[in-house]
Amino acid sequence: MNAIECKSVCKRYGDFAIDGLDLNLPEGCVLGLVGENGAGKSTLMRMMMGACRADAGEIAVLGKRMTAGSEGCAIKEDIGVVLDESCLPKEMTAAQTGRMMEGIYKNWDGAKFAQLVKAFGLPDKTKLGQYSRGMKMKLAIACALSHNARLLMLDEATSGLDPIVRDEILDILNDFTREETHSVLISSHIVSDLEKICDYIAFMHKGRITLFEEKDALAEKYGVAAVSDARFGAMDKTGVLYAMRAHGAVRLLVLRDLYAGEAQGAGIEDIMLLMTKGEKCA
Amino acid sequence: MKGLFRQSAAGLGKTILVYAVAVALFSAMNAGSSVLYFWMAYALMVPVSLMSQDEMAGFDRLCMMMSVKPVAYVLHKFLLAWAMMGVALIGAAVMGAVDDRAPMMLAVSLITSAFALTLMMHTGFHKSRWVYLAAVILQVVVMSAVDSVMTELGLTSPAAMNAAMLAVAVIVSAAAVPMAARLFERRMTA
Amino acid sequence: MHVIISNASGAPIYEQIVSQIKAAILKGELAEGEMLPSIRALAKDLRISVITTKRAYDELEREGLIVTMAGKGCFVAARNPELIREGVLREIESHMTKIAELAAQAGIGADDLKNMFDLLELGGQNERD
Numbered sequence: 001m002n003a004i005e006c007k008s009v010c011k012r013y014g015d016f017a018i019d020g021l022d023l024n025l026p027e028g029c030v031l032g033l034v035g036e037n038g039a040g041k042s043t044l045m046r047m048m049m050g051a052c053r054a055d056a057g058e059i060a061v062l063g064k065r066m067t068a069g070s071e072g073c074a075i076k077e078d079i080g081v082v083l084d085e086s087c088l089p090k091e092m093t094a095a096q097t098g099r100m101m102e103g104i105y106k107n108w109d110g111a112k113f114a115q116l117v118k119a120f121g122l123p124d125k126t127k128l129g130q131y132s133r134g135m136k137m138k139l140a141i142a143c144a145l146s147h148n149a150r151l152l153m154l155d156e157a158t159s160g161l162d163p164i165v166r167d168e169i170l171d172i173l174n175d176f177t178r179e180e181t182h183s184v185l186i187s188s189h190i191v192s193d194l195e196k197i198c199d200y201i202a203f204m205h206k207g208r209i210t211l212f213e214e215k216d217a218l219a220e221k222y223g224v225a226a227v228s229d230a231r232f233g234a235m236d237k238t239g240v241l242y243a244m245r246a247h248g249a250v251r252l253l254v255l256r257d258l259y260a261g262e263a264q265g266a267g268i269e270d271i272m273l274l275m276t277k278g279e280k281c282a
Numbered sequence: 283m284k285g286l287f288r289q290s291a292a293g294l295g296k297t298i299l300v301y302a303v304a305v306a307l308f309s310a311m312n313a314g315s316s317v318l319y320f321w322m323a324y325a326l327m328v329p330v331s332l333m334s335q336d337e338m339a340g341f342d343r344l345c346m347m348m349s350v351k352p353v354a355y356v357l358h359k360f361l362l363a364w365a366m367m368g369v370a371l372i373g374a375a376v377m378g379a380v381d382d383r384a385p386m387m388l389a390v391s392l393i394t395s396a397f398a399l400t401l402m403m404h405t406g407f408h409k410s411r412w413v414y415l416a417a418v419i420l421q422v423v424v425m426s427a428v429d430s431v432m433t434e435l436g437l438t439s440p441a442a443m444n445a446a447m448l449a450v451a452v453i454v455s456a457a458a459v460p461m462a463a464r465l466f467e468r469r470m471t472a
Numbered sequence: 473m474h475v476i477i478s479n480a481s482g483a484p485i486y487e488q489i490v491s492q493i494k495a496a497i498l499k500g501e502l503a504e505g506e507m508l509p510s511i512r513a514l515a516k517d518l519r520i521s522v523i524t525t526k527r528a529y530d531e532l533e534r535e536g537l538i539v540t541m542a543g544k545g546c547f548v549a550a551r552n553p554e555l556i557r558e559g560v561l562r563e564i565e566s567h568m569t570k571i572a573e574l575a576a577q578a579g580i581g582a583d584d585l586k587n588m589f590d591l592l593e594l595g596g597q598n599e600r601d
Contacts, residue, residue: 028512029522051346053471068471069352076349087344089335091293100292103285104348178516199521216485216524265482 001063003027003151003183004048009057011043018044018207020057025200028180030173032194032215033187034272035204041187044204045155048185049081062151077106080144084156086136090129094122094139105147113146134165141172152176154186158193166190170197191269201268203275210275215268223256223263224270236260242278253278286350286358289341290332297331309377317379321370322391323421326398328366329359330414334407342470352467353460356403360459363395383432385444387425392451394421396458404465473502473509477518485520489528497537497548508538508546
């Protein structure tokens, strides 16, 4: 089963458009959504969260059709969301936030929340307005994990945090997916985070999914190579996907199976950069 | 909706204080039935300032992603407004400022609040701060106009007229909630 | 069982898992019938992808080193020593064929080859001592 299924989803805002997007997140997996700012990651995720109407297409979450507004509310019980800002009221303490959530989610687990707040080292009596960004994020994650959600969606949740807190958060997500029915969708432009945790990577560019690949297969399938400008003109371009001129050389993104020359395994960052800024070759 | 009330209760502290101070100030400067205008007019301040807090934190956005129905979010703000009008009535009564024109005042207040809240749910607080101000001013103006016209004509408000106006106000308020919810949902999920 | 994943080594992660588990089995660190960690548990412990771990287990199963029992987990397969020996012999034979071809190309005689092998053996023994 797929935890999330998008079929020909469309959404248009002025010049920006998501046009017929397909994307699946298999149950039990972690899918990382990468892309530059403005690629449409947040819009797509808001549609999956049921907080934004799609113009056309179908989105199914945990096997049920997701629609924005009131109808999607039943599925939202099973989804934990964490946004780039915690969005929790500043006037409340962690304990008050817990009591509020108890009144919002049917399956709220107060004991689990208290335990997570303690484990994350969050002060109980300080108002959220005084929390650091990392603390707010951890509290938002504690909320997302305390109502028996089967799917977590995190939109840029690790941006602006220091490496230590980010690593802690990745550990929490890693543990969450020990359960076979638990899935995670995480968007970020911090590629190294996704490299650490994801099973699949989807790369979004200008409202389209330009790449969907099993993460560990990326380095096997895609390679980067550098050749001189002169050589690039004459060479056999079989297997060369994108080329980018920089500092007198040409950097290539290649399919390692087809490309004849030497190539190194590509990281997500290489792929993202070359796909975004490079020229398409084949 | 229980969760939303708990959130409001936590966020209310400062607002209630400002409300109390404003009303106390106006009450001290005025006497008689005009005290009720201020109690009533400022009742709207509570849900509106909570709305602005929500918007600033992005909590309204988060609500759409949590299992909070848009209608629950909107209704809870209306309920707060109505509850504050109740508080206003009681407060003014304690100060001896409630006379037989009070039902009329309540009706005016209910109707202006319904329009103001619906409009604000449609556009969001930050785009329509002026709506709130306009509503407060409108309320005071209408109430005092009604008040002075009646005094001049020597009319004490007849029970039948009171009942009719209140009935209209209740219908308008009840109709405003689903309307505001629809507008709110449309804005938040755009 | 300890699997250590190295990002610096160029080998794909699933290959690293396969070769380390294989070595553990051949050295006897993992006994016949012993249960392996579940795919998901191993993936999460190593902080690697579930899919990659599954791929490694599939590979081990194909080589007959482990067996999967539905609903129970993965176990080290019962080993047939004859079968393993046969496999090793087949591998040696193919290497030898290559040696013979190379030797023929350069006109190296069988005696020279034997000497080379004796030297290798000697070196290996010294290393072991």
